Amino acid sequence: MKRISNIHEAPIMIFTILVIVLFSIITPDFFALTNLKLILDQNTTMFIVAIGMTMVILLGGMDLSVGSVLAVTATSVGLFLSKGVSPVIAALLGVVIGVLCGVVNGYFIAVRKIPDIIVTLATMYIFRGVAVGISGGTWMNNFPDSFRFFGQGMVLGISFPLIIALLLIAIFIYLLKYTRGGRRIYSVGGNSSAAKLAGINVARTKFLVYVLTGMLVGIASVIFAAKVGSVQASTAGNSLSFEVMAAVLIGGGSIFGGVGTIGGTMLGVLFMGIVKNGLIIAKVSPFWVDATTGFLIILAIVINTLQRARQNKGKEGDLV
Numbered sequence: 001m002k003r004i005s006n007i008h009e010a011p012i013m014i015f016t017i018l019v020i021v022l023f024s025i026i027t028p029d030f031f032a033l034t035n036l037k038l039i040l041d042q043n044t045t046m047f048i049v050a051i052g053m054t055m056v057i058l059l060g061g062m063d064l065s066v067g068s069v070l071a072v073t074a075t076s077v078g079l080f081l082s083k084g085v086s087p088v089i090a091a092l093l094g095v096v097i098g099v100l101c102g103v104v105n106g107y108f109i110a111v112r113k114i115p116d117i118i119v120t121l122a123t124m125y126i127f128r129g130v131a132v133g134i135s136g137g138t139w140m141n142n143f144p145d146s147f148r149f150f151g152q153g154m155v156l157g158i159s160f161p162l163i164i165a166l167l168l169i170a171i172f173i174y175l176l177k178y179t180r181g182g183r184r185i186y187s188v189g190g191n192s193s194a195a196k197l198a199g200i201n202v203a204r205t206k207f208l209v210y211v212l213t214g215m216l217v218g219i220a221s222v223i224f225a226a227k228v229g230s231v232q233a234s235t236a237g238n239s240l241s242f243e244v245m246a247a248v249l250i251g252g253g254s255i256f257g258g259v260g261t262i263g264g265t266m267l268g269v270l271f272m273g274i275v276k277n278g279l280i281i282a283k284v285s286p287f288w289v290d291a292t293t294g295f296l297i298i299l300a301i302v303i304n305t306l307q308r309a310r311q312n313k314g315k316e317g318d319l320v
Contacts, residue, residue: 009264012251016271019296023278030281037159043273044161044227045070046244047266048220051172052213053244054265058176058189059209060257061109061116062245066217067237068127069101073221074231075131078140087147094225095218101127102214110206124241131233141230151226161223168216173262185209189257246297247272272297 024031049066056063073094080090101123108119153160176182184205187195196202225231251268253260275296279289 009252009261009267012264012267012271015299016267016274019271019274019278023274023282027278027281030278035277035281039270039273039277040162041159042277043269044159044165045220045224046240046247046269046273047165048168048216048223049240050244050247050265050269051168051262052209052216054248054251054253054260054262055172055176055185055209056116056213057245057248057253057255058185058257058260059206060189060192060255061206061209062120062255063105063210063213064117064120064241065101065105065124065127066213066244067240068124068131069098069214069217070221070224070237070240071231071233072101072127072131072134073098073218074225074236075135075140075233077222077225078143078231079134081143081147082140087144087150090147091150091222094222095215098214098216098218098221099211100214101217102211105214106207106210109210110203113203128233131236135231135233137234139230139232140225143226143229148226148229151223151228161227164219164223168219169262169266176262181205181208186258189259191258243272244269249301250297 020031029035049070053063053066076097077090077094080093081087085093105116105119105123108114109116149160151161155163176185184195184200187198187200188202188205192202195205224236247268248260248265249255249268250271251260251264251266253265272293275293276289279292280286284292
């Protein structure tokens, strides 16, 4: 039992299992295989964007613009498709636009050293405004069937977007855990001054994280547009920034940086998806879904905080 309590993701794992059991008792249809697949499929975009947000929060930063990056990228892809551009080329251009948005954020935050909350708050409005401007305020739809494969396709009975999400999760778990670049991200987030003294280029590390986050949002945007089949620039990804930040914190990340894992974040995304899905199946009024979700988020974060405090106290005891 002690070993389990020392696992960083243990609280959210236990909490998620309890919520699954609770909803399974309340609504027997909840535990159906089709519903579990639906939960995973509905949160594919969140899984991918949350990878980038995990790295940003590991730096001790935040990115309020990811929802607007999704909007401008998805809208641009829709515009390319309407002009007759090949779906594959349009998708690649969408990812490039996501990267460019990340470059803008990274430049002002890492190079010009402007606080991330100011930069991403500004770019949140800028990117959203650009999205509405290039779309003329109209819906982007009537995407070709070949493009919809990116969001609705199946490979060997598995959702293509889910395959992409799982692949990206595996890649970034490896990068953060086993590469020098991953260790630099943790070092910068834990103590940027010490990281600089150790010879780590703090500005380059931060810049790279925001560029990678832009790339991940670009990929998620293509999947989002292809899955939904239409894009409204003024509303697409409106609450995405806060949802993925909540997922990181639920999964054990620290807003102060240096603490967190992609695995924990994915559990956080899954937890939020399960709660929303379970409440809807249980026919809870839509007006109470957000309030209940928020309460459970606070509860999960409190549990994680208490676990971290217990672990830190244990380490201090070992030192004594």
